[in-house]
Amino acid sequence: MxxxxxxxxxxxxxxxxxxxxxxxxxxxxxxxxxxxxxxxxxxxxxxxxxxxxxxxxxxxxxxxxxxxxxxxxxxxxxxxxxxxxxxxxxxxGEAEFWSLPFHLSDDTLVPRPDSELIVEAALSRIGGEATRILDVGTGTGCLPLAILSERPRSAALGVDISQGALAVAERNAHRLDVADRFSTCLSDVYDGVPKTGVFDVILSNPPYIVSNVIDDLDTEVRDHDPRVALDGGTDGLDIYRPLVAEAAPFLAPGGYLIVEIGYDQSSSVRALMLEAGFEPELLHDLAGHPRVLIGHKSEPN
Ligand SMILES: C[S@@+](CC[C@H](N)C(=O)[O-])C[C@H]1O[C@@H](n2cnc3c(N)ncnc32)[C@H](O)[C@@H]1O
The missing domain is CATH 1.10.8 (Helicase, Ruva Protein; domain 3)
Structure with missing residues (x-):
């Protein structure tokens, strides 16, 4: 007592x-x-x-x-x-995403349920085909690994600017038994992606919080998620600019660029997509907020 x-x-x-x-x-x-x-x-x-x-x-x-x-x-x-x-x-030291367990480390964001909308959007577009997937800013690898767990003929490359995050993504691929179809590479957006690489889908949940808002975030996010996973620069768009503008050479005709966005970023990221020649489509999350933008690369006539 x-x-x-x-x-x-x-x-x-x-x-x-x-x-x-x-x-x-x-x-x-x-x-x-x-x-x-x-x-x-x-x-x-x-x-x-x-x-x-x-x-x-x-x-x-x-x-x-x-x-x-x-x-x-x-x-x-x-x-x-x-x-x-x-x-x-x-x-x-772990979190559930897409009903699968993912290891975490201090180098990785805790995967958020909202990001499952990217997985849903990708799955509904790639069918059962042997799809090649690129994930920019892969963190735990949650996005491509969830897709590989559903699509046994697909393969994915996860890239990140954090070597520590890539090590966690590889561990997760082994844990989920898809390591033979998943590889990683250190890369600042696309600069480490092999120039010969062509993908059917490019995914990204990039850091998109405006720098001077980070100190006002909930302490459970601000003090425990890595800043490099959150900070999108002075207007939140630092990573979207190269991510969208430089995507086309890495995408097969008819391919998709699928990105998560902040609730107030749909018009700015949509404008980047239009400028880069994509046809954008906006998806909302369960709370009704704009959450995912899909850019479709048209097929040649
Ligand atoms: C918001 S987290 C997303 C992680 C994971 N994809 C998810 O959805 O949970 C953003 C990720 O982008 C990575 N990152 C930040 N800047 C980057 C850059 N310039 N190039 C590649 N990755 C970057 C971070 O290290 C982090 O893992």
């Missing part, structure tokens, strides 16, 4: 149900101190399942399992860090 004047902690000998209860209190108190009032039930469960290396079904089957001293201390520490604002994905 904990004394009222002691800081909250999961104790050795506590069972899993008590541990969940205590962790949730620690997290909620930490967040409340930062004026964040969130339902932490799911976060608490994910942290406990991850640390104990058990499934939800195993948790339900063994709620009276008693904790060792080491596990109690580790669970307390995880709860304290979550309460201090560290996202669950950072604490467990």
């Amino acid at each position: 904990q004394q009222a004047d002691q800081p909250l902690a999961v104790l050795p000998g506590d069972n899993l149900t008590v541990a969940l209860y205590t962790m949730r209190l620690i997290i909620e108190r930490g967040l409340k101190a930062r004026e964040l009032f969130l339902d932490c039930g799911l976060d608490t469960r994910l942290l406990l399942l991850h640390h104990m290396q058990i499934s939800h079904a195993e948790l339900i089957a063994a709620p009276t399992h008693q904790l060792s001293e080491g596990d109690a201390a580790a669970l307390t520490e995880l709860a304290i860090r979550r309460g201090a604002g560290v996202p669950v994905a950072r604490l467990v």
Whole structure:
């Protein structure tokens, strides 16, 4: 039993149900101190399942399992860090995207559910054919790897300016058993992509936040996602300019350039696409915000 004047902690000998209860209190108190009032039930469960290396079904089957001293201390520490604002994905070192697990590191963005719209857009355009895909700014590799998991005849090249991110993308390709169809290359937009490379689809979720807005972002993003994955320069368009203007030589006739955009960037990125000779199409996310622009490269007559 904990004394009222002691800081909250999961104790050795506590069972899993008590541990969940205590962790949730620690997290909620930490967040409340930062004026964040969130339902932490799911976060608490994910942290406990991850640390104990058990499934939800195993948790339900063994709620009276008693904790060792080491596990109690580790669970307390995880709860304290979550309460201090560290996202669950950072604490467990992985995130789910397209219902698949992806390793993370300090060099990678946590994949966002909104970006699944890029995957949907690509899948609906490439059918079951042997498609060649290029992903610029691949991070964890979540976009091309999700597509390869659905299209066994497709292959992809993921490029990034961060060597650390590429190492994570390769690890993820192995984890998802598609490494034989996925390669990576260090590249500032297209400068490292082989000039002979021709792709049916170019994907990108580039950094697109306006530089001077980054300090105002939610701390869970600002303090834990790498700045190079967020910062789009003074108008947010630094990467879109070369990404769109230099895409055509890397795209096969009839190919698609599919990019994620910020909610207020549809007209500026659309203008870049028109200038580069693409026919743009805008897709909205579930919240109704502009989210993805697709540039179609026309076939010669
Ligand atoms: C918003 S993150 C997207 C990561 C991943 N594609 C996703 O959707 O979760 C942008 C990525 O672009 C990379 N990046 C930033 N500047 C780049 C550049 N000039 N050339 C290539 N990649 C760049 C970052 O390292 C980061 O991995």
